[in-house]
Each structure stands twice: as C-alpha cells, then as structure tokens.
Amino acid sequence: MAGPQLDDFDRQLIEVLGRDARISNRKIAADLGVTEGTVRGRIRRLQQERLIAFTALTSLGLENPTKLAFIGVQADVGSVKEIAARIAELAQITGVLITMGRSNIIAICLFDKLEQLVEIASDQILAMPGVHHVETSIAVKTYKYNARIVKITGAGKVVDNGD
C-alpha cells in the first residue's frame, strides 16, 4: 500500500500539534526555523489529505459516560457491511471495526450504567436481522490509550486560524 509522502517537517508538525494544537503558527515557525506561510500551507495540506484533524478531547467521566466496553458481534458474512453501518448509527457507539477473527464486528461502546450496555448489546444489536451472537467485555482499567493516532473518517475539513 503506497503511503502518503511525508517529510521530516510534516512529522515535526504532527508531533508539535499532537501535543498542543493551540500553539500559534508564529510560535511553530520560530521553533522550527521556517516562515509562518510555510507552517500554514503544510497544515492546510495535511488537513486536506485527511492526515491530521484538530479536535478537543474531553475526559471519560467528566461530561461523558464513564465506562467503555467492547461488543463482539457475530453477524452474517453477507450482510456484515450493512449491519456494521447500522451499529455505527447508535449514539453510544464510538467505534466500529469490521474484523476477521472470533467475531466479524467489534463495536466500542461508552456507557454509565450496566443496564445501558445490556440494552445496546442485547436489545438493539442482537435484535438486528443477521446478528447471531454478541459478547460484551467491559474495560475495568485502562493502562494505555493513544487517542492521537486514529482513523480520520468524514470530510477533510480545513480549519486553521492559528495566526
């Protein structure tokens, strides 16, 4: 698979902005020894190619549901794409992967109460036609979580006012 062409400057930009996206173009330019225009242009290109996106991460448990669970779904192979798309529409599902392995869909669910998880897994997902089995696994402790490297889906929206 041919990857995107990134040079050392792109990688430095990703590193700097991955720590703190609020840093101004002027500061980045001064730190990396380039002009503000270069910084602005590169950021725009990386956004257009969907290699980076800017976001505000908020912590689990503050304004958000406190717990995370994995829901493994065994679904008809012939309709796995449609089923995955339906699962992705559920509000509390934050991630959906189509997989090869012990299940063919893995969904990531955020929830507060056990009843909510059961409702999503057993009442909503299991009730979908073509779904044969669901298996939930609750994350009781998170030891590592890199939320900065992700799959950027959706439009390559360009926003940059860092100057």
Place this chain on the structure above:
Amino acid sequence: MDKAPISMDDIDRAIVVHLRRNGRATNQQIADQLSLTAATVSARIRRMEEADALRVVAVSDFSAHGYNVLLEIAIEVDGRPASEVAEALTLLPEVFAVHLVTGRYDIDILVALHDFEELSDLMMNKLARIGGIRSLMPAIAIDVVKYEFDVAPIEAKGM
C-alpha cells in the same frame, strides 16, 4: 497521578463545543462568539487542561504514520496478575491501547503495524517474552466503519 476532578459549567461546555469544531480557533475568535473576553477563554481552557479534563490536539491518521495493519487482540492470562501483564504490554510501541476487561479474556489490546511482516517480530520476540500470556485471540480489522476520537481517558499512559 490523580488530579482533583473539576466541574464544568455552561461556559466551559460552550468553549469545548467551539474547540471541537475548530481546535485552532484563537481565544479572541471564541470570545467574540460567546461574548466573553479572550482572557476568560484562555483561563477557562487552561483550567480544564490542567485538570486533565481537556486536551486540544491534532490527531493524525494511521496512514500518516504508515500503519496499514490494525489488530485487536484479546489475551488470556495465566499464572501472573493480569495487571502486571498489562503494564508490560504498555511498553511496546506498536501497542496503542491496553485495557483490563471482564469476560472470557483478561486483557484487550489494540496494535498497529506497518505491514504483516512485523507480526512475526511482535509475536516471537515481544509478546512471547512477556510472562503470563496464556493465549492470544487476534482480530484483524479489515474496515473501520466508525472511529470517533473526541472522548478519551486523558489520564491514561500514552496520552
């Protein structure tokens, strides 16, 4: 390190909504939209960041790093506390997430590799050397249908 949890009010929430749309908006732009001063916006953001309630960051795509293979692996532990095995797994750079979980397996990890050739090194030289791993049940991601990334355990290692 545990930090005292903070409570967020409507102003904090409104600032977060703006930052989710455009993490690079200046304090002045956010202030103008919300009828606040830039100093207030700046102080609010700093307070939330210092409490580990908020991080405004650039996230980058797996492809930007040349990661073409994504695996989820469920791990069964035997003869060693699962927490120790989880700690050992956090040290591997290709392991992106490590959760202790309930159910049939004990630990769930997310792994990103540049190509399948790296799998043998991961299996033979890295995972095989971590004591207490009884079995591995991998799942290869063949399509990412949804992947939201604006809520995360900010206090976890790797953040």
